[in-house]
Amino acid sequence: MKQKPMVEMEQVSFKYEKEWVVKDVDLSIYEGQFLGLVGPNGSGKSTLIKLMLGLARPDRGSIRLFGEPIKKFDQWEEVGFVSQKANSFNSGFPATVLEVVKSGLVSRMGAFSFFKRKHKEKALEALKTVEMEEFAGSNIGELSGGQQQRVFIARALVSDPSLVILDEPTVGVDAKHVTAFYDLLGKLNKEQGITLLMVTHDIGTITNHATHVVCMNKSIHFHGASEDYKEFDDDDLNELYGHSVHQLTHNHSHDEVNRS
Numbered sequence: 001m002k003q004k005p006m007v008e009m010e011q012v013s014f015k016y017e018k019e020w021v022v023k024d025v026d027l028s029i030y031e032g033q034f035l036g037l038v039g040p041n042g043s044g045k046s047t048l049i050k051l052m053l054g055l056a057r058p059d060r061g062s063i064r065l066f067g068e069p070i071k072k073f074d075q076w077e078e079v080g081f082v083s084q085k086a087n088s089f090n091s092g093f094p095a096t097v098l099e100v101v102k103s104g105l106v107s108r109m110g111a112f113s114f115f116k117r118k119h120k121e122k123a124l125e126a127l128k129t130v131e132m133e134e135f136a137g138s139n140i141g142e143l144s145g146g147q148q149q150r151v152f153i154a155r156a157l158v159s160d161p162s163l164v165i166l167d168e169p170t171v172g173v174d175a176k177h178v179t180a181f182y183d184l185l186g187k188l189n190k191e192q193g194i195t196l197l198m199v200t201h202d203i204g205t206i207t208n209h210a211t212h213v214v215c216m217n218k219s220i221h222f223h224g225a226s227e228d229y230k231e232f233d234d235d236d237l238n239e240l241y242g243h244s245v246h247q248l249t250h251n252h253s254h255d256e257v258n259r260s
């Protein structure tokens with residue numbers, strides 16, 4: 001099967017102020033991949049995602065989405081996004097689960113009454129995919145961190161995207177629900193063919209689920225199959241990250257990359 005690049009970044013560099021936070025990044029994401037993006041705190045992972053989503057413009061280099069230069073790209077329904085803070089609603093937040101999921105469509109299709117019934121059907125279908133349909137009428141703030149995160153995945157899925165980008169989605173999800181969360185991502189990737197890019201600090205777990213790992217610290221230090229990344233010992237990783245790290249290779253919910 002000929003693979004199609006969904007994202008193509010070529011020599012992308014970006015700075016907020018004087019210092020480069022993303023430097024000379026070449027990265028292509030192909031249809032069907034489940035890519036884990038790892039790196040120390042402040043290494044530019046979230047910024048790279050902002051660039052990919054058109055929320056920041058590169059100072060240098062080019063980005064194409066689905067073959068189109070990002071400036072011309074307008075099929076944003078193809079790209080779902082789950083942000084870092086998506087699961088931190090407090091219990092007083094005045095929205096039901098169904099409303100939150102539907103909001104993934106409103107911004108894209110306009111709130112015309114003609115679409116309203118379709119919106120509800122799509123939202124319920126997305127909630128079913130994440131096994132949360134029974135909570136459709138619940139207040140979002142009443143759910144646990146892990147349940148809220150599933151709802152935000154449903155919100156990202158409601159427009160039938162072919163690429164879903166997740167920025168540290170397991171933060172705030174209790175360790176015993178993290179496995180089920182990865183199972184859900186695996187199902188979306190393998191059964192529904194959705195391409196995934198997930199930022200995480202959880203190296204030990206991501207390498208067991210993702211097909212590929214990208215390791216960045218401003219620039220990309222490793223991009224390859226998860227199996228190859230798993231072969232690295234601490235010395236190799238120290239070299240990759242440019243400073244001392246210690247890897248946990250088992251099913252711990254956090255690696256120690258950021259504690260060095």
Ligand SMILES: Nc1ncnc2c1ncn2[C@@H]1O[C@H](COP(=O)(O)OP(=O)(O)OP(=O)(O)O)[C@@H](O)[C@H]1O
Pocket residue numbers: 016017021039040041042043044045046047048
């Ligand atoms: N809006 C901003 N204005 C100025 N500097 C910023 C801004 N956002 C991020 N930075 C800086 O850019 C660098 C990269 O930040 P970024 O959030 O992309 O890293 P990250 O790898 O996602 O970090 P973490 O793992 O801690 O979430 C950091 O030094 C950060 O302080």
